[in-house]
Amino acid sequence: MCEIETQVVVIGGGATGVGILRDLSMRGIPALLLEQGDLAHGTSSRFHGLLHSGARYAVKDAKAAQECIEENKIVKHIAAHCIEDTFGWFVYLKGDDPGYLQLWLQGCDQAGIPVKEVPLEEAFRLEPLLSRQTARVFEVPDATVDGFKLLWANVKSAEKYGGSYRTYCKVKSLWLENKDIKGVYAEDLITGEMIQVRSKIVVNAAGPWSAEIAAMSGFDVHMLKNKGSLLVFNQRMFNRVINRLRTPGDGDIFVPHETVTILGTTSQMVDLPDDNQVREQDVSYLLEMGKDLAEGIEQHRVLRAFAGIRPLYESEDASEHEGRGVSRNFALIDHEKRDGVHGLVSIVGGKLTTYRLMAEKVTDWAAARLNVTTACRTAEEPLHHELPADVWNKARQLLGAAAADKMMERLNEEAASVIAVIEKQPELGxxxxxxxxxxxxxxxxxxxxxxxxxxxxxxxxxxxxxxxxxxxxxxxxxxxxxxxxxxxxxxxxxxxxxxxxxxxxxxxxxxxxxxxxxxxxxxxxxxxxxxxxxxxxxx
Missing domain, CATH: 1.10.8 (Helicase, Ruva Protein; domain 3)
Structure with missing residues (x-):
């Protein structure tokens, strides 16, 4: 059996997990992240790619709305290479509820979300496919985010500060002695080797699998697994995120990504954290819903369908809420206070937009128990530093501007070595x-x-x-x-x-x-x- 010693084990390689690894590492706390698959293979890459302004939650989830707009600004600063600042339009259609419109405007104002009305003539000129049933259009600071780039950037930053991670490493059980966390037992799924990791703290950041991790030691973390199906169109139908201005529902958002557009989502409760198969009826349903916002949607080619599992947490009786009625806020569960177990914490719920804030709260908790007083810097320090101008110029000279920019965004600091290879062997370009x-x-x-x-x-x-x-x-x-x-x-x-x-x-x-x-x-x-x-x- 392989034996490893560290101070904190983070379970889960999604956005929250890698954010926690980065924050711990930047504060000088030795940490190891364990992920049962590859990074970003779960919820953090199976979503519509929206960096929320918070406007979607402004009426019914004021706290989530405020957190989203605050983190929206931070993520745009620290992860600019992962973001396309498209802005978002909330589209009020003829016949929609005027009462909801007023509540939405009030909610955005109270949450600090800037809203600007766009004249209809200008809206139709800028977005020709926008439904002619549109009555009013409002612009908010929504953006799009590449989940893959964001996760890898966090991991690379964490490694610079001493953090480490192991993919395809499945946690089999928590290591407890007299209700004290001693670490975890895991299996390397590539080699079959068993691993014993000794640590003072274990962080459960496993997203849809959080309940299963807690259940290993008999603890109940009540997670609602809510499947959302999405469609990918083969062209950029809109240049802005297009939202329906109504109570959030199915098929009411179009999100542009690079050369494609994503239409989402549905909301269906499921039992398994990996139940991400899309049904044919979901496809038909989304296309029907999408007609309300987009003209001639049936004429556009759909490339594929995919689904992700929203890991929703509800501390009250789950029967009182269904899917979209559950808060998108997050919760930090201190198992010492709740279950009498020292050194175990679960972080559940939330949005990718608020991943950094969730990581900060968890790391504050861990730092306090380890007597570490170093302050959080993840809101100020960018995930990567810009490469020298000569590297950019050489990349664009060898590959062309568009291809060079894409590669530099994917590779960040690693791009220089790839450019050097192409310069020596042009055929590899x-x-x-x-x-x-x-x-x-x-x-x-x-x-x-x-x-x-x-x-x-x-x-x-x-x-x-x-x-x-x-x-x-x-x-x-x-x-x-x-x-x-x-x-x-x-x-x-x-x-x-x-x-x-x-x-x-x-x-x-x-x-x-x-x-x-x-x-x-x-x-x-x-x-x-x-x-x-x-x-x-x-x-």
């Missing part, structure tokens, strides 16, 4: 993935990362296969590099099957029209060119 502008050099760089264990890890790290072809061409082009990295053709085929199966899960509910035709092309490519067999994945 060729694009493997044209949709996301991923070069051969970047793929090779990512494959050298010890945290990249699979083709799916590579996808999250580089965005390979996340564009409009959904991996049809880029995974095929990367075959020689993957074979070298994975050591054999058999392993490479296995990785292909796993990735394609995952991509297929999202494509299956939207198989019609152009999407069906492209899927048939992809099937022919892999069956005939790569000699795949038409069988189910072993996974």
């Amino acid at each position: 060729q694009f493997i993935c044209e949709c996301e502008m991923v070069t051969q050099a970047e793929v090779l760089h990512a494959l050298q990362d010890p945290a990249v264990h699979s083709l799916d890890d590579l996808r999250r790290k580089t965005r390979l296969g996340m564009g409009t072809c959904q991996g049809t061409y880029c995974t095929y082009r990367s075959t020689p590099m993957l074979k070298d990295a994975f050591g054999s053709w058999e392993r490479t085929l296995k990785e292909y099957r796993i990735l394609i199966s995952e991509r297929w899960r999202g494509i299956t509910p939207v198989l019609w029209g152009d999407q069906l035709r492209e899927s048939e092309l992809a099937r022919a490519l892999y069956l005939n060119v790569l000699d795949f067999k038409a069988v189910e994945s072993e996974e």
Whole structure:
């Protein structure tokens, strides 16, 4: 058994977990994060990508609204490379409730959310697909955020300050002696090795799995697992986040991301934290709801559907609330006060927008018990520092401005070494993935990362296969590099099957029209060119 010693174990590699790791590390507290999968493989990448202004919660969740607008400003400052400051429009349609409109305006004012009305003529000019049933439009400081970039930036920052993490490391039980936390027992899912981690504090930041982690020692953390399904369109239909100005409901928000648009969401209670399969009826339902905000939505191609699990926490009787009625605020559960267990804390609920604040509260709690007085600096210190101008200029010279900017945002400080490789070997500057502008050099760089264990890890790290072809061409082009990295053709085929199966899960509910035709092309490519067999994945 492998034995590790640290001061704090953080369970969960989502936004909150990596935020906690960063804050602990910046305060000089030794910490280890354990994640059962890859970073950002759960809720933190399975959402609409909205950096909330808080306006969506201004009427019914005033505290969440205020926290969102405050953290919105902070995240835009510390993680500018992960943010597109699109702004958001709240669209009031003809026939909508005027009483709710007034409550919303009052709520935004009380929460400190700036609101500006946009003249209708200007609104239709700037967003031609906006429904002609629109009566009024109001602008708020919503933005979009790339969850993958944000998580990796937090981890890289934490590592600079001594923090460490292990992916594919599943916690099997909490280590307790006389109601004192001594650490955790975990399993390395890659090697099968058992790991004993000794620590003074354990932080449960496992999102939808938080209840399961607490239950390992007989504690009840009542989590509501609420599935939200979303659709990805193959073009940027809007340049701003478009919200319906009404009580938050299904299919009432369009979020632009790079060259695509995401329509969401639904709200369905589920039993399992990984129940993220989208039903065909969810697709039809979202398209029907989306017609209220977007003109001619049925004419636009849907690339895929996906779903994430909202980890909602309700301290009262869960039967009193359903899905959207549960607060989006977060809660810190001190198990010493509640269960008499020293050294265990759970952080539950919340939004990605408030991940940094949640991390600060947890780290304050841990620091107080470890007698550490260092103040939190995560609201002031950017996640990464700008590279020298000569590196940017060289990247743009070699790759072109658009591709260079995308790569620099993904790699941050690591970009300089990739640029140096391309300068020496220009052929490695060729694009493997044209949709996301991923070069051969970047793929090779990512494959050298010890945290990249699979083709799916590579996808999250580089965005390979996340564009409009959904991996049809880029995974095929990367075959020689993957074979070298994975050591054999058999392993490479296995990785292909796993990735394609995952991509297929999202494509299956939207198989019609152009999407069906492209899927048939992809099937022919892999069956005939790569000699795949038409069988189910072993996974």
